[in-house]
Amino acid sequence: MGATGVLGAAGLVGVAVPFIQSMEPSAAVKAAGAAIDVDISKLEPGQLLTVSWRGRPIWILRRTRSQLKTLEDPGLIKRLRDPQSREPQQFSNVVVNTWRSIKPEHLVLVGICTHLGCVPTYRPDIAPPDLGPHWLGGFFCPCHGSRYDLAGRVYKDVPAPLNLPVPPYHYVSSTIIRVGEAEGGKETNWSPIAW
Numbered sequence: 001m002g003a004t005g006v007l008g009a010a011g012l013v014g015v016a017v018p019f020i021q022s023m024e025p026s027a028a029v030k031a032a033g034a035a036i037d038v039d040i041s042k043l044e045p046g047q048l049l050t051v052s053w054r055g056r057p058i059w060i061l062r063r064t065r066s067q068l069k070t071l072e073d074p075g076l077i078k079r080l081r082d083p084q085s086r087e088p089q090q091f092s093n094v095v096v097n098t099w100r101s102i103k104p105e106h107l108v109l110v111g112i113c114t115h116l117g118c119v120p121t122y123r124p125d126i127a128p129p130d131l132g133p134h135w136l137g138g139f140f141c142p143c144h145g146s147r148y149d150l151a152g153r154v155y156k157d158v159p160a161p162l163n164l165p166v167p168p169y170h171y172v173s174s175t176i177i178r179v180g181e182a183e184g185g186k187e188t189n190w191s192p193i194a195w
């Protein structure tokens with residue numbers, strides 16, 4: 001299946017929680033589950049871009065250096081349920097690493113909580129009052145309080161059982177990510193345990 005472009009990213013809002021809502025592909029393309037090409041050229045460090053693929057929100061987060069550093073924090077790692085990504089919640093071993101991504105900078109995730117399917121909130125702020133002094137940034141699900149770090153790795157002692165899925169993707173160029181297929185057109189039918 002051919003990929004459809006999502007090239008009109010627009011609508012930058014906010015400073016505390018940078019976020020871009022992109023143009024969406026056509027309904028026919030979404031229904032078919034075709035891969036989509038996402039232009040990441042305007043994504044600033046710390047910003048989150050949301051697109052839609054197979055009717056699900058897909059996040060692309062351009063992580064800052066300091067955000068990447070948090071992923072190696074021993075205090076964080078001991079609070080995670082599956083810090084080594086042992087459960088098959090990612091499409092390939094190419095993203096089984098500290099960052100859960102092909103390039104450390106860009107995180108690609110399905111933005112659906114693995115508990116009961118709510119959409120978590122991007123919370124890049126450090127130690128906010130509502131999330132506590134140990135919070136280093138991540139994703140917080142408002143429905144029942146599940147927490148994920150900035151690689152989508154789930155915390156222990158929350159309702160969600162699994163890390164957020166990393167869907168198939170690859171780089172078409174340095175500024176275009178194709179979501180929905182791995183390098184060479186592979187993994188187009190991949191599904192995680194939960195999403």
Ligand code: FES
Binds near residue numbers: 113114115143145160
């Ligand atoms: S749906 Fe996210 S914590 Fe329940």
